[in-house]
Every structure is written in C-alpha cells, then in structure tokens.
Amino acid sequence: MTGLPPTALPPIIVLVRPQLGENIGKAARAMLNFGLIRLRLVAPRDGWPNPSAGPAAAGADIVLEQAEVFGSLAEAVADCSHVYATTVRKRGVTKPVMTPEAAARTIKADAAQSAIVFGPERSGLDADDLALARTIITVPINPEFGSLNLAQAVILCAYEWSKHVDLVQPTVEELLPPAPQEHLDGMLQQLTAMLEPLGYFEPAKRAPVTRRTLRSILTKPAWNHLEIRTFRGVLTTLSRKPRP
Amino acid sequence: MTGLPPTALPPIIVLVRPQLGENIGKAARAMLNFGLIRLRLVAPRDGWPNPSAGPAAAGADIVLEQAEVFGSLAEAVADCSHVYATTVRKRGVTKPVMTPEAAARTIKADAAQSAIVFGPERSGLDADDLALARTIITVPINPEFGSLNLAQAVILCAYEWSKHVDLVQPTVEELLPPAPQEHLDGMLQQLTAMLEPLGYFEPAKRAPVTRRTLRSILTKPAWNHLEIRTFRGVLTTLSRKPRP
Numbered sequence: 112m113t114g115l116p117p118t119a120l121p122p123i124i125v126l127v128r129p130q131l132g133e134n135i136g137k138a139a140r141a142m143l144n145f146g147l148i149r150l151r152l153v154a155p156r157d158g159w160p161n162p163s164a165g166p167a168a169a170g171a172d173i174v175l176e177q178a179e180v181f182g183s184l185a186e187a188v189a190d191c192s193h194v195y196a197t198t199v200r201k202r203g204v205t206k207p208v209m210t211p212e213a214a215a216r217t218i219k220a221d222a223a224q225s226a227i228v229f230g231p232e233r234s235g236l237d238a239d240d241l242a243l244a245r246t247i248i249t250v251p252i253n254p255e256f257g258s259l260n261l262a263q264a265v266i267l268c269a270y271e272w273s274k275h276v277d278l279v280q281p282t283v284e285e286l287l288p289p290a291p292q293e294h295l296d297g298m299l300q301q302l303t304a305m306l307e308p309l310g311y312f313e314p315a316k317r318a319p320v321t322r323r324t325l326r327s328i329l330t331k332p333a334w335n336h337l338e339i340r341t342f343r344g345v346l347t348t349l350s351r352k353p354r355p
Numbered sequence: 356m357t358g359l360p361p362t363a364l365p366p367i368i369v370l371v372r373p374q375l376g377e378n379i380g381k382a383a384r385a386m387l388n389f390g391l392i393r394l395r396l397v398a399p400r401d402g403w404p405n406p407s408a409g410p411a412a413a414g415a416d417i418v419l420e421q422a423e424v425f426g427s428l429a430e431a432v433a434d435c436s437h438v439y440a441t442t443v444r445k446r447g448v449t450k451p452v453m454t455p456e457a458a459a460r461t462i463k464a465d466a467a468q469s470a471i472v473f474g475p476e477r478s479g480l481d482a483d484d485l486a487l488a489r490t491i492i493t494v495p496i497n498p499e500f501g502s503l504n505l506a507q508a509v510i511l512c513a514y515e516w517s518k519h520v521d522l523v524q525p526t527v528e529e530l531l532p533p534a535p536q537e538h539l540d541g542m543l544q545q546l547t548a549m550l551e552p553l554g555y556f557e558p559a560k561r562a563p564v565t566r567r568t569l570r571s572i573l574t575k576p577a578w579n580h581l582e583i584r585t586f587r588g589v590l591t592t593l594s595r596k597p598r599p
Contacts, residue, residue: 143500143502144497144503146497169504171502210518212518250514251517251518252388252389256388256414257388258388258415259388260413263385263388263507266507266511267510267514270494270511273496274456306592306593309592309593310592310595311589311592325585328585328586331576331578332572332575333575334575338575341572342572345546345555345569348550348554349550351553351554
C-alpha cells in the first residue's frame with residue numbers, strides 16, 4: 112500500500128428480470144445523471160434491445176448501448192466481489208441491511224468491483240437472488256406508504272454513490288478483497304457435488320432451501336481468493352478415501 | 356435555545372406552474388414515500404384537480420386531496436419562514452447554493468416552516484421566482500448529462516429530508532450475534548478430527564500454521580449458532596460413508 116486511497120470503482124447496476132423497456136430506459140437516465148455507466152440486464156422479459164428503452168432514457172444512450180445481457184444473476188455478478196441486493200420490504204433474510212448512504216460509503220472505501228442488484232418491478236428480488244448477495248440495501252421509507260418504483264430506487268442509490276466522489280477516502284487496511292463471485296460458485300459446486308451422493312439434499316422438496324442456506328452461509332465470510340483456495344483444499348482432502 | 360433539538364417541521368413542497376398532471380401525481384408519490392404530505396401548486400397549467408394526477412400518484416391520494424392552489428409563488432410561500440428554490444443548472448443568482456443534503460440538515464435544525472420550490476418541467480424557475488428564495492438547492496449532477504425530471508428532483512429532496520427522521524427508519528432485520536467461541540472451537544475440532552487421518556496436517560512442522568490458517572478462515576464469517584449448527588451438519592454428512 113502506498114498510503115494513497117484506493118480508487119473506488121463505480122458500481123455496476125444490475126436489473127433482474129425487468130419487465131418494461133421504459134423502466135430500463137429510466138434507470139439508465141437515473142444512472143447517467145450521477146455518473147454511472149455500467150448496466151447489466153438479467154433475462155429482461157421482452158428481450159434486448161427493447162425499443163421502449165431509448166425514449167425513456169432521455170439521451171442516456173451510452174448506458175443502453177453498452178448494457179450487457181445475462182441469463183442468470185449468478186452470471187451477471189460472477190466477476191464482482193461485492194454484491195448488494197436492494198429490497199423495499201422487510202424480508203426473512205439474515206444479512207446486514209444498509210441504507211443507500213451507508214452502502215455508498217462502503218462501496219467507495221473499497222477498490223474492488225461492486226454490483227447493486229434491483230429486482231423486477233412488481234415482485235422484487237426473490238429468495239434465490241438474495242442468497243447471492245452479502246449485503247441488503249433498503250431505502251428507509253414511510254412505513255405507511257412504500258411505493259418506490261424501479262427507476263426511483265436506482266436514482267437514490269446512484270445519487271448516494273455520486274456524493275463526495277472527489278473527496279479523499281480514508282485509507283483502508285491492506286485487506287484482500289473478497290474473491291469474485293465465480294470463485295465462490297466454484298467452491299459451492301465442489302461442496303455440493305460432495306454432499307449430493309451422501310444424501311444431504313434429501314428430501315428433494317427441501318433441497319432448494321437447503322442449497323440457499325448453504326450459499327448464504329458460505330457467502331457470509333467474504334473470503335478472498337486465498338481463503339477460498341484453502342477451503343477448497345480442505346474439501347479436496349475430505350473427499351479423499353481414508354488411508355488403509 | 357434549550358439545547359434540545361427543536362421539533363423540525365416537514366417542509367412544504369411547492370410546484371410552480373407544473374404542466375402535466377402526471378408529474379404532479381408522481382411528485383405526490385415521491386413525497387409520501389418519504390413522509391411529506393403538504394403540497395402546494397402555483398398556477399398549474401391545466402387547472403386543478405387534474406384527472407391525470409391520481410393514477411400517477413399510485414395511492415398517494417392524501418397528498419393530492421390536501422393540495423392547495425395559489426395564484427402566485429409569493430402567496431404560496433407567504434406563511435413560510437424559509438424558502439428554498441431548486442435549480443438544476445447554474446444560474447446567475449447571488450444566493451447561497453446548497454445540496455439537498457445540506458438543505459435537509461438546515462431544515463431539520465430549524466423549528467420554523469420551510470418550503471422547497473420546484474419550477475415547471477421544461478424551463479425551471481424564472482428569475483422572479485428565484486428572487487423569493489433565500490437559498491438555492493442544486494443537485495450535484497453529471498456535468499455532461501444533466502437530465503433530472505421534476506419528480507426525481509422532488510424525490511431526492513424528500514429522501515434527504517427523511518433521513519434520520521425517526522419515523523421512517525427501516526426495520527432492520529434482527530441479526531443473531533456470532534456464536535460463542537466455544538461453538539466455533541467445537542466445529543474446528545470436528546473438522547480437524549476429520550482432516551487428520553486424511554493427512555491434511557502433514558508435514559508435521561507445517562501443522563501449527565495450517566491449523567491457524569484454518570481457524571482464521573472459519574473465524575472470519577462470524578457465524579451465529581444456527582449457522583454453526585448447519586455447518587456442523589455439513590461436516591457430519593461429509594464424514595458419512597458413501598452409499599453402496
């Protein structure tokens with residue numbers, strides 16, 4: 112470390128299964144207003160490109176042109192070290208909950224790539240989506256009237272991120288960033304492959320919940336790539352046959 | 356001053372010569388999300404009430420029903436002690452310019468009634484409107500792409516005001532504390548006992564470092580007692596004999 116603050120990477124905005132092209136355009140407009148350019152779309156309902164997006168973007172064409180499309184959220188955040196999932200309502204998830212303001216501070220204090228993930232217009236992110244995230248962002252909202260739309264949620268997060276971008280951030284300790292999400296996925300696959308033949312995921316109807324729990328538990332540590340490698344070494348050892 | 360914080364009055368939102376009923380509705384929705392109820396309209400282009408406002412308000416009917424209409428901005432802010440005028444672009448006015456964040460702090464530090472004034476969709480506030488304000492609010496925005504619409508400007512100001520107002524804090528999920536250290540030790544003992552016969556701690560002179568690394572990695576997650584129990588279940592499963 113040189114003592115200089117790390118360069119904060121602008122977060123990637125990920126829209127999961129967005130329904131209306133108009134809302135994708137509005138999100139792009141909200142992003143560019145506050146200097147965010149990288150947009151990823153997961154399985155947009157009406158495909159991509161979507162002719163309704165452009166007019167709603169009000170000139171934020173660069174964001175739409177460079178938008179990347181993925182088949183799943185896991186793929187969309189595979190190269191990201193920190194995944195923040197936004198929810199409006201209280202959910203039965205046991206992960207740290209931050210305001211957009213606190214999340215923006217955390218993102219800026221960090222040199223690794225972050226993603227902020229937003230769910231579909233009506234339903235929001237589902238439990239499997241949330242399992243991929245280490246942190247939940249919730250906008251503190253009127254408990255008697257919660258009606259933030261997608262573009263509004265995006266603009267509040269983008270706005271918070273844009274604040275004080277020029278200011279010097281406190282020097283963070285020399286800590287390795289969490290490994291990219293794909294390393295975590297590889298580790299989970301290894302563990303799952305070991306557990307399956309031993310009946311861990313039975314009965315079958317409980318399997319989705321069990322898999323989600325496992326993912327959440329192993330997402331929580333924010334292990335860096337060295338730690339992931341060590342843990343995979345542990346797993347490889349455990350899958351050896353006992354010595355005679 | 357008693358030293359106690361005065362009771363902050365929520366600001367009144369004033370829309371000057373708004374053009375589209377839809378935008379009045381969106382502004383109402385933005386307000387109510389963050390606990391603001393008092394809306395004043397100055398000479399709305401299409402009169403008032405406006406049938407387009409209701410659907411766009413998405414349920415924020417109370418704001419529209421109680422909206423007051425005035426013929427001029429001077430009348431609309433006559434009973435307000437502090438008038439904040441919003442502009443997006445830099446203007447040739449010699450008044451203090453604040454961010455929404457700074458303005459929210461100022462409004463909350465004050466027991467007097469404040470108004471935040473927004474101009475028409477296309478043109479923004481004119482020089483006469485600005486002359487009525489003591490302070491200008493400008494949202495810091497991408498200098499190469501400034502395209503905030505009326506409802507977005509309202510929501511950012513309302514959002515900033517709502518911060519740290521007790522009523523609108525999110526319900527934070529109850530997070531379980533990390534399990535006591537002895538639970539962690541029990542888990543480590545279980546894992547170590549599984550790894551030893553498989554040669555994980557060889558060569559022997561490396562064993563102390565390897566054990567420390569393992570402890571560090573499994574200390575990092577700060578797993579609670581439920582998570583520890585789940586992980587111990589994983590280990591128990593892994594130590595089963597494969598099925599025939």
